[in-house]
Amino acid sequence: MSMQWWNTVTDRIFLKEVYKDVGKHFEEAKVLDIGVENYNSSCKMLIDNPKVKYWQLDPRGFSVNSDGAMHSTIQDAPNKYPESKNSFDLIFDIGVLCWNGTKFSQQDQAEYVKGICELLKDGGIWILHGDSLETNPEYIVDFEKTVYPHFDLFDFAGYNKIETITCPNYGTVWEVRFLRKK
Ligand SMILES: C[S@@+](CC[C@H](N)C(=O)[O-])C[C@H]1O[C@@H](n2cnc3c(N)ncnc32)[C@H](O)[C@@H]1O
Numbered sequence: 001m002s003m004q005w006w007n008t009v010t011d012r013i014f015l016k017e018v019y020k021d022v023g024k025h026f027e028e029a030k031v032l033d034i035g036v037e038n039y040n041s042s043c044k045m046l047i048d049n050p051k052v053k054y055w056q057l058d059p060r061g062f063s064v065n066s067d068g069a070m071h072s073t074i075q076d077a078p079n080k081y082p083e084s085k086n087s088f089d090l091i092f093d094i095g096v097l098c099w100n101g102t103k104f105s106q107q108d109q110a111e112y113v114k115g116i117c118e119l120l121k122d123g124g125i126w127i128l129h130g131d132s133l134e135t136n137p138e139y140i141v142d143f144e145k146t147v148y149p150h151f152d153l154f155d156f157a158g159y160n161k162i163e164t165i166t167c168p169n170y171g172t173v174w175e176v177r178f179l180r181k182k
Contacts, residue, residue, distance in 0.1 A: 098130020
């Protein structure tokens, strides 16, 4: 997506800074952006650190601007790409698990979180962004049951553990969680 999108949509304005801060936070790292298609084509540029290797994962497609790509769902990735297990310092999950357009059942959520855990190094970071629009209990992300047993919330790079972003025009509310693998 064009930089116009990152400069005008409320959650993008916030997320743009998060990508930049990840680039500044690490001296050297391997990071993964999941659920990318063509949405995240500017992110390697935002990170702007040649020692931070920027990988992408999506079952459907990617942008060309990356240092590596996995053609898979997150649930299947550890089996499909075993060499990627325990290899990432940080995973960006922007509008995938917690976006109400992608429906993950309780069982799928557990497999999804397992995939994230297997790809991250010990102590690896998961930046999880999404909306809170889902109303069906089967698809609402159950953080207490599925996420927090495996991850601690923590203050990353000056951000609060959970940042809430509200669109001033439409009232849309997004949450960004900063999680560290236990
Ligand atoms: C709303 S879009 C992504 C948005 C994008 N990351 C952004 O910054 O806005 C959701 C993406 O999740 C991908 N996706 C759906 N199921 C997935 C899964 N199980 N694992 C990884 N990606 C998935 C879709 O192919 C799609 O590209």
